Amino acid sequence: KATILWLRRDLRLSDHPALVAAIARGGPVVPVFILDPLSEGLGAAPKWRLGLSLADLGKRLEAAGSRLILRRGDPLQVLRDLVAETGAGAVYWSRAYDPDSVARDTRVKAGLKADGLEAESHVGHLLFEPWSVETKTGGFYKVYTPFWTAVRERGVPAPESAPARIPAPEAWPVSDALDDWQLGRAMNRGANVCLPWQRVGEEAAQGRLGAFMGAAIAGYGEQRDMPGVEGTSGLSENLALGEISVRRCWHAGQRAMDEGKAGAETWLKELVWREFAYHLAWHTPRIVSDNWRQEWAAFPWNEDKDHPHVIAWKQGRTGIPFVDAAMREMYVTGRMHNRARMIVASYLTKHLLCHWRIGQAWFEDCLTDWDPASNAMGWQWCAGSGPDATPYFRVFNPETQAAKFDPEGTYRRRWIAEAYRQPSETALSYFEAIPRSWGLSARDDYPDPVVGVTEGRARALDAYERRGF
């Protein structure tokens, strides 16, 4: 009897335990991606990026003698239909850990089991199952460093290569056409502006890992904080969709460490930040939507997403060059450097006193590496409302940050046009990307700060004090 392989954020063929198990079960394998309400509801950029990934995966499956079946609708109903059409006896998938996916998967599993089917979830998205990392008293970790200490020496299974052939059914069920889904519909800047910045699919991801291990990893410890330099792996967009397994990354990092490459341990620690984000999302699901520290519920954040300060922030027109460069980088490329993420998040939540959820939602719409757990943890870390967060009274100063991490102004020059007589091409590409309705031109004057660096800091500290923090 056939096995249905329900693909979600595991869009690869190598090191894929659910696929390996489906093949080992014997019988044909029917890979399916379901455009369910969760994927339907993705932000513009991640949804567009998902479409690119599905196109790539479809080709890889065909090369292995298989196909990617595309269906749309409620996942339980779609899977039941496919079971009826193919006579399958089992449905396998890779586990997800964010609260919305967990709720969906729990319902699907119960429904399929009630039908008498084998319904099995497998590891694949993480190095360590979130419940398998426990404190001495059996609780979960709320602070990163002890979490890292608890996992650093753990064994991680070596990555497996992709199966040469995937057994196909005699007849394939019908599939939607990917183009009909129009996953890029809301992403009007997609094909012309954002595409060149993406590295789509399994092969590209492995190439990226290899290139990083061959060069930048050695200097990662020093270079990773410099947004003007290509000092990081860029793998987050691939990891977010599972185009590469984190186990493969982990083993590559371990090898680099054995070879004495200086930045390797720091990089492994970053992979574990991703694990930590899922550890937190699993144990405290409210982190994705609500203040982790509940004392923040009473804080008078500005929650008006149409406030002129919010608009200026989104459009990269705050008048603070480091902040604006970063917001434009994200709009054009679908990515933003980690140091820059911290600075724009601090500026929004502290200088502008806007709710972190406004920033979280804009990132969700714009990032091709959008990840529900890392995005939520990142925002709450910056706002001060999260576990192991930066202290609320630590207000990043974007000017001193710029002097330290972008000393030559490379990053700001790359993304800001107005302040320069001869703007760079990338800076001009921002004006190609933005909607006309924003009414911006590269010939505009660069704005004065909407809230000055010193003034904003004083205002934030005053607001915290008045709330008794």
Ligand code: FAD
């Ligand atoms: P590298 O430096 O090469 O690191 C390797 C991998 O480790 C990354 O690909 C990523 O998977 C993981 N990683 C690195 N730093 C972090 C971190 N701080 N938290 C969790 N995982 C990390 N990352 C996302 O993948 N998706 C998001 O939606 C996201 N939103 C964020 C929002 C905010 C406000 C902040 C401060 C951070 C956010 N991050 C997010 C984390 C981080 O900025 C990105 O993972 C990183 O910039 C990706 O670049 P890279 O792949 O070159 O990373």
